[in-house]
Amino acid sequence: MIPFLNLREINAPYDSEFQERFKTFLEKGWYVLGDEVRLFEEEYAAYCGTKYCVGTANGLDALRLILEGYKILGKLSEGDEVLVASNTYIATILGIQQAGLIPVLVEANIDTYNFDFDDLQHKTTTQTKVIMPTHLYGQLTDMDGVTAFAKANHLLVVTDAAQSHGAIASNGKRSGSLGDASGVSFYPTKNLGALGDGGAITTDDKALAEVVKAYRNYGFKERYVSAYKGVNSRLDEVQALFLRIKLRDLDTSNNRRRAIAKRYLNEINNKKLILPSWDGSDAHVFHLFVIRCEDRDALQRYLTEKGIGSIIHYPVPPHKQEALDAYADMSFPVTEQIHREVLSIPLSPVMSDSMVSEVTQALNAY
Structure with a gap:
């Protein structure tokens, strides 16, 4: 797991x-x-x-x-x-x-x-x-x-x-x-x-x-x-x-996050998946590694079956939240597409190289 x-x-x-x-x-x-x-x-x-x-x-x-x-x-x-x-x-x-x-x-x-x-x-x-x-x-x-x-x-x-x-x-x-x-x-x-x-x-x-x-x-x-x-x-x-x-360790842990992200970007190869855009600079600290998939929910079920955790950040865009009903009639097509398709996969400074490989292999086999 x-x-x-x-x-x-x-x-x-x-x-x-x-x-x-x-x-x-x-x-x-x-x-x-x-x-x-x-x-x-x-x-x-x-x-x-x-x-x-x-x-x-x-x-x-x-x-x-x-x-x-x-x-x-x-x-x-x-x-x-x-x-x-x-x-x-x-x-x-x-x-x-x-x-x-x-x-x-x-x-x-x-x-x-x-x-x-x-x-x-x-x-x-x-x-x-x-x-x-x-x-x-x-x-x-x-x-x-x-x-x-x-x-x-x-x-x-x-x-x-x-x-x-x-x-x-x-x-x-x-x-x-x-x-x-x-x-x-x-x-x-x-x-x-x-x-x-x-x-x-x-x-x-x-x-x-x-x-x-x-x-x-x-x-x-x-x-x-x-x-x-x-x-x-x-x-x-x-x-x-x-x-x-x-x-004291924030820069070190951020560098580990970038190293894992670099592996994901280099090693995940699946035409069904859209990977994050990153220029390789320190302007990204990969709080989350977010991929996109047209059938996001099916992908999440697949990962769960493989014993791999994932979270949707976020399932409902702000303008569609019940709490913000003043925006309910507004349309933001790109934002709505993002919220339909995004899925965050495991990435943290304590992940082992073998874990990264396992996640990568599962995504490539999807």
Whole structure:
């Protein structure tokens, strides 16, 4: 049996150090917004190449708090429009709506699964204030194009970097430093995964960092004195402690992911399957290895029979979700095709070469 993802095996190498440092954490008796969060924020900001990092409870809150922060700073107002991928996880869109802004869905590119730039340009109006690209499956959006378009149209760029920890753009900058601000998730399945929920905001904007740092903690500007109608969305000390340990190995694990992806791309040879588009650069960290097949459901049943795990990311596009019924009558043919055909196959830094061979052989025999 080859599981889709074995989180226990991924985290097992950190058991001893985590238990040792957890004991120290217990002895200190400081459980919320202490040294571990502060140090992780400093270390993750340095890793991403940004001046600031603010830990949050999860990735959804990270995106929402960025937008709430810009509203407080007067850069956004209720009802402003945000250009966002139609092919994304629903949290990207929920974060926009929960901040009182309007998501404007942009069609996907069939090769990259990220923005279709022609459609993005057509969707821009006088109410558009933000572009929010999603670096889907671990592959960076063309940020040169996004940045140039945003600059020409005086738009903010807020990236959903939840799936792209450590990805490096052609200019040498890492995911998390490719816009005015970025929101990231540390959900356990992510390339940098915690032992529970967690998220963060990265930015070079000091004013934004200060606002969201207060906003995540009831809006406190000092203890029990609120400057804003904030929320409780703090990165947990224990999760920060564990993330600090794992951050040291992120580049190594991403390189292993790329090595497995390279094998899949070189060795899977089946005309029924469409493999991901990748230029071989570090702009992809393969959070997921997503193939496409016209009869996706039959392929998944076949893999299950072979003892190979797989997951559909994602079965229902956001505009077809019951929760987002305002978009129900809209049509995004490329996005809908992607959601009908995609299947994520096993890829993780702890997969053995023999496992990769077994998955490859099964797919070639399909």
